[in-house]
Amino acid sequence: MNGEYLRVTAAELARAIEDPVWAFEYVEEIMETDGINDVAPTDARQLTTHKAWHAIAFLLERAAFPIDVVHGEHTFTSEDWGYGPAKYLDADQVKLAAESLARLSFDDLIREVDPGQLTAEQIYPLHWDETDALEWVRRWFAPLSPFFGAAALAGEAMLVWLD
Template identity: 55%
Template sequence: MSMNGEYLRVTPAELDRALKDPAWALDLAEEIQDKQDESEPAPSEARHFTTHQTWNLLGFLLRRSAFPVDIVHGEEPLAADDWGYGPPKYLTPDQVRLAADTLHQTTYDQLIRGVDPSELVEAEIYPQIWDSPASLEWARDMFTPLTKFFRGASSAGHAILIWLD
């Protein structure tokens, strides 16, 4: 079984309800995931997005670049309940906007510049596949869609729920 980074766009009203009833939020996330699996909307329009197993590499690269928002684990606790590999967190609409703007100004080449794969091994970045400089390319295909997902959420004034599953 693998660990996947999961994201759900929610309206401010849905975020308020999720904070009061995290079980409802988990049901909403599962419902939206199921619906979206059939329709596959563009990342900018999607309510659910996954970075699959690239979440830990992306988190490492973003922390290393002093990214202003933790878009891999979230900033604010949503619930104490485990949604897979720990409890979910969220980003407020303002945090989503800051993240979207910063992502839009960041390239994947900037993130990987100067990174040696041995740093990833030493930091125990999941999964342990860091045997060559080419392995840094692994998350490139997730970075642009993630940026589009955040831009779409920001444009709509949405918050984002984040968890590992």
């Protein structure tokens, strides 16, 4: 179960909303031709937070983050894209997320967090007893800020889903 993102232009977002089947096929095409996390986050069209998505959601919710960057804000399809329907963030929400991520350090995000809390909350993937568990989350969280920042600078929206 992985958290996935695809940067899309306004025209691509409009088409995705109008034709979710096209959107799914487009995502599959991009994922087959582009390597996920193989380029710098500022240059990437797609990004994964791997299995850290749930921990990231937990930490951001705990910090009262203003946008749901893990699950998205708007549903545009009822079709299951792996683990539920895909959602999206419009360009304004991407911009707000980018600005908020730029002001948020991971160290602040995990301050006063005990990995046992993640176990108690049954945060996927339930390996929080490992000594470097939160550092593993940092690895997947770190690309979000530059990825969202680049999308915001380009005026792009974001498709968001779990697969």
